[in-house]
Amino acid sequence: MVTVVAVASSPLPPLSVMRTLTAWRFAPGVVAVAGGLVGGYGAGVRRWQASGKGPWPRSRTWCFGLGVLVLLLVGCSFVGVYDDTLFWVRAVQNIVLLMVVPMFLAVGAPLTLFASAVSPPVRTRLSRVLHSRPAVLVTLPLVVTVVLVVPILVLYMSPIYEATLRDPVVSGVAGTALAVAGFVYFWTRFRIDPTPRPGSHLVTLAITIVEVVGDAVLGVVVWLGPLIAAGFYTALNRQWGPDPRTDQLLGAGVLWVGGDVVGLPFIGIVLARMVREDEEHARIVDAVLDRGDAGPASAGAEELPGAGAAAEPGTAAGRLWWEDDPQLADRFRHPR
Incomplete structure (x- = not known):
């Protein structure tokens, strides 16, 4: 039997294995965003196919759909139900919003579909903006690294974190900011969609090391630091589960290890794209040499x-x- 929780701040039963499967809630904001993403992407695919450019790759559609599905899970499953009750559950939610959801959305190449769906004049203006000097500066490797690492550090090291627990609007804004920051990072690093600057996959791998260090710093600070949002969690008067200190230690482990685990498929995608681009470049070089040999x-x-x-x-x-x-x-x- 599925248990639907309408109010996240109401007393909740202990989080058991069964509850992780049966505890669900309806989150209007999350559902609306997911519906908008699916509808927009589907319209883009139809427009792409109608333009005669050939079939849209199914692998991209599946990846984008998986990103939307993960978004729904962290917003409506037990993660969304208990995100205001347990520190470690909120940590899972934030890591997924920052690293997992935007990674799959970026692999889906939504910007390419969006460009194909707008009129040529709009596409020309967007192209100018995309290749403008400010866009190039904003997407420099150092900048996108800061964009990925700093938001979650600020979230946990400032009163914003407790505000996300007390106010659903603040929580939604913070979650959206994490997802957008993650998308900017993965968009510019994968380079499946057009980007302001070409970049380098080797630089991407170096940035990944910096991101791993950032996760470690945040995890250690949360691990050794004082209790975060202690007043809020104490007021819940929760009589089950880990005590506040243990709960925060578990969350610190999630923040530390979770980002590194998510980084494994990211590195795999980057390496696969690097090999593919190298093979494509080799084919172009061979074709150029063949044309030279066939000439006078x-x-x-x-x-x-x-x-x-x-x-x-x-x-x-x-x-x-x-x-x-x-x-x-x-x-x-x-x-x-």
Whole structure:
């Protein structure tokens, strides 16, 4: 039997294994956001297919749908029911909103669909904004790292955390801010959607290390620091479950380890995209070389002593054209 909890602040029974499966609530804000995401994405897919660009990849649709499903789970399942009662449950919710939900949404490439759904003039204006200098500066690796790490640090190290427990509006705003910060990070790091700057997957892996350190710092501070929102949790007069100190220790472990665990599929996606882009670049290079080999034999004549053929513009005499190409020279450099 499913138990529906309408008011999160009402006395709750102990959180048992059965309750993790049967405790649900209706969260209008979460449901509205999820419905808007699904409706917008579905409209974008239909517009993409109607434009004759071919089928939209199902893997992207599944990933986006999984992100929406996870959002519903952390808002409406036992996580949403007990998020104002147990510190560690709120920690799970915040980590998922920051790391899991936006990661799957970003893999779904929603910005590409959005661009295909708007009119050409609007698309042109958006492209100008996307490639403007402010957009490039905001998406610098250092900036997006700060965007990912700082919000959750501020949340737990300031009175904002207790305010999220007392006011559902503040809680919704804070959760939205975490999800947006996470999306900006994953959008610019995966580069599935167009981004203001190309970036580097190697830099992304380095940023991941910084993020791991940030999780560790937050976990240690919460672990060793004073009780957070002690007055609120004491006023609940909860007679079951872990005591406030143990509850916070469990939450510190979630904040510390949870982000690192979520980072594993992130690293896997980055590595897969790095290999795919390298293979695509290799195919482009091979195609360019094949076209060069199929052209006139004048390139080969340059290597013959006494050949009178003039070198191509910008190419030193006696050198092949690809030796001066910045992308091809390193791959086919002559041994010294």
